[in-house]
Structure formats: structure tokens, C-alpha cells
Amino acid sequence: MPKYFLDNCLLKSYKLLILKMVPGAGLEPAQYYYRGILSPLRLPISPPGQLCGIVPPCPAFQNQNQTLFSQAITNMIIEQIWTGNAYRNFNYLIACPETGEAMAIDPLDHKKCLATAKANGWQITQVLNTHEHLDHTGGNKKVIAATGAKLLAHANAKDSIPGIDRGLMAGDSIKIGNTVEMEVLDTPGHTMSHVCLLSHTETPALFCGDTLFNAGAGNCHNGGHPEELYDTFANQLAQLSDDTLIYPGHDYISNNLEFTLDREPDNEQAGLLLSEIRDQDPDKALVSTLGLEKEINTFFRLRSPSVIAALREAFPDLPGQPDPRTVFLKLRELRNTW
Numbered sequence: 001m002p003k004y005f006l007d008n009c010l011l012k013s014y015k016l017l018i019l020k021m022v023p024g025a026g027l028e029p030a031q032y033y034y035r036g037i038l039s040p041l042r043l044p045i046s047p048p049g050q051l052c053g054i055v056p057p058c059p060a061f062q063n064q065n066q067t068l069f070s071q072a073i074t075n076m077i078i079e080q081i082w083t084g085n086a087y088r089n090f091n092y093l094i095a096c097p098e099t100g101e102a103m104a105i106d107p108l109d110h111k112k113c114l115a116t117a118k119a120n121g122w123q124i125t126q127v128l129n130t131h132e133h134l135d136h137t138g139g140n141k142k143v144i145a146a147t148g149a150k151l152l153a154h155a156n157a158k159d160s161i162p163g164i165d166r167g168l169m170a171g172d173s174i175k176i177g178n179t180v181e182m183e184v185l186d187t188p189g190h191t192m193s194h195v196c197l198l199s200h201t202e203t204p205a206l207f208c209g210d211t212l213f214n215a216g217a218g219n220c221h222n223g224g225h226p227e228e229l230y231d232t233f234a235n236q237l238a239q240l241s242d243d244t245l246i247y248p249g250h251d252y253i254s255n256n257l258e259f260t261l262d263r264e265p266d267n268e269q270a271g272l273l274l275s276e277i278r279d280q281d282p283d284k285a286l287v288s289t290l291g292l293e294k295e296i297n298t299f300f301r302l303r304s305p306s307v308i309a310a311l312r313e314a315f316p317d318l319p320g321q322p323d324p325r326t327v328f329l330k331l332r333e334l335r336n337t338w
């Protein structure tokens with residue numbers, strides 16, 4: 001089995017361990033993949049330069065696939081913060097490793113967000129809300145009072161989120177410190193003033209609020225529309241590169257995988273993933289990729305014969321060859337009561 005050492009450029013978020021292979025071809029920085037899934041779960045945390053573990057055999061390492069080993073995010077630090085609340089929210093801090101400037105995304109758990117920034121020596125200069133729901137905006141006041149940060153949100157949320165300093169539109173660029181640049185995606189559906197952020201990094205990262213979840217899609221009960229959610233999925237999210245790292249606003253993965261398997265009992269990868277993450281510690285949650293989502297997220301699997309056949313059991317009037325939009329809308333409808 002190969003041995004791995006933590007590289008000196010270890011990122012503070014251990015979701016993105018940068019490993020150095022010993023011995024290896026060129027000692028390239030590498031992320032640890034397990035069964036093709038970005039997964040630090042099986043490695044203990046060690047100081048830089050120390051042996052961090054013996055890696056179990058996995059297909060990704062056996063192939064020594066260059067595309068897997070060449071990926072790294074070196075100019076952006078991502079801290080995923082598990083709130084442990086009933087809604088299962090994830091908050092995020094995104095920091096510039098050079099200046100320590102940070103942006104807090106949906107910092108509901110303001111205490112944890114402020115404590116994490118302090119522990120890392122970061123200054124929160126911006127707060128961003130992906131959308132207007134209270135479980136995303138509820139920490140704004142406390143974080144801004146403590147830091148003087150500017151508040152960013154969708155331009156159309158000006159009446160639903162108090163105190164916006166910068167209204168965002170599609171294509172806007174958000175800079176954090178010297179090294180971090182994020183692109184704003186206008187992603188209606190869950191609500192009509194929802195943004196996702198896409199990092200401009202070698203391996204892109206998507207902060208997707210309540211639009212896309214691991215193995216699921218946001219609901220449209222509180223100010224959203226399923227038609228627009230479909231357009232967002234089909235025309236924006238599905239077009240991103242498969243290596244895009246997915247950082248959603250909630251930890252719903254177990255339940256969502258159950259929904260996938262209920263629709264598509266023959267989805268082996270969903271079954272395997274469920275058995276792996278069922279007891280995961282949300283403090284060390286698996287970070288999926290868009291490529292993985294396309295395998296295990298029903299809302300990306302709109303042409304799957306299994307999905308369509310199972311859907312027909314719930315909706316007998318489904319046409320013979322339903323188009324992807326129809327399948328998406330029916331899946332969303334089914335998920336509302338599932």
C-alpha cells in the first residue's frame with residue numbers, strides 16, 4: 001500500500017488535504033480519492049511533513065490517473081462549519097491564505113463562525129447570503145456587529161434581507177484578499193433571489209446554498225418555482241465541470257440517497273455511498289463532486305430508464321418518452337411528499 005505524507009502546503013480545511021506521495025512520480029501534490037470520491041475520511045490529521053497514514057487500496061490510486069492527482073486548490077481555504085442544529089445547516093468560511101481575509105457564507109451559527117475565524121487568525125470582511133431564508137440570514141447581525149463586514153446577497157433580495165451593502169447579479173466577481181475570486185451565478189428555483197458561488201480555482205468549488213444538495217435538490221415551498229429550478233439545474237449546474245466540488249447549505253445526504261435508491265434501486269454507487277456515509281460525522285462530511293452527483297443525484301438522472309419506470313408507478317399518465325423537464329418536475333413533486 002502506498003504511504004502518504006502531508007504536504008507543506010496543507011490547507012487548514014482538512015476537507016482538502018493536499019498529500020504528497022512517497023515515493024511517487026514527481027511528488028505531485030494530490031488530493032486523496034477513495035473509490036473516485038474526494039474523501040479525507042480515512043486519514044487522521046497530522047502536522048505538515050509527518051506521515052499521515054497508510055492509504056487503503058482504491059482504483060483511483062491503482063490507475064495513477066493524472067487528472068486525479070493534478071487537482072489542487074492552493075489559493076483558497078475552505079472551512080465547512082457544521083452547525084449541529086435541527087435544520088442541519090452548513091456554514092462556510094472562505095479565506096485568502098495570504099492576507100487572512102475571509103468571507104462568511106450564510107453564517108447562521110455566528111458563534112462557531114466567529115470562533116473559527118479567530119482560531120485561524122482570519123478577519124471576516126464580507127458576509128454573503130445565498131438567499132433570504134432565515135436559516136441562512138439569521139447570523140448576519142451578530143457577525144457584522146463583531147467584524148464590520150459588508151453584506152452581499154442577490155440584488156433582488158433587497159426587500160427580504162435587511163442591510164445589503166452589495167446587490168449581486170449573474171457574472172459578478174467577488175474577491176477575497178489577494179488570491180480568491182468567486183463568480184456569482186444567478187440560480188433561481190428554491191427562491192427567486194438565490195445565488196450560487198463558483199470559485200475560480202484550478203479545481204472549482206461551488207457553494208450552492210439550497211439549490212443543489214448532495215444527492216438532492218432544494219424544495220420550492222417558500223418562494224420558489226420548480227420550473228426555474230429545472231432551468232437552473234439543466235442550463236447552469238449541469239454545465240459545470242465534473243470535478244467541481246459541491247458545498248451545499250445543508251447536510252441532507254443520507255435522506256437524499258434513500259430517495260435516489262427508492263427511485264433507482266439498481267443504482268450501485270448510491271447504495272455504496274449510503275453505506276459509507278450513513279454514520280459519518282457531519283463535522284467531517286464527505287465533499288462530493290458534480291461528477292459524483294450526476295451518478296447519485298436523481299435530479300441529474302432525468303434520462304435514466306429506471307428513474308422513469310419508477311416514476312411511472314407514481315404518475316401513470318407519464319408519457320412514453322418524457323422529456324427531462326417533465327421528469328424533473330415530477331421528481332420534485334414526488335419528493336415533496338416522500
Ligand SMILES: [Zn+2]
Pocket residue numbers: 131133190210
Ligand atoms: Zn432555503
Ligand SMILES: [Zn+2]
Pocket residue numbers: 133135136210249250
Ligand atoms: Zn436552508
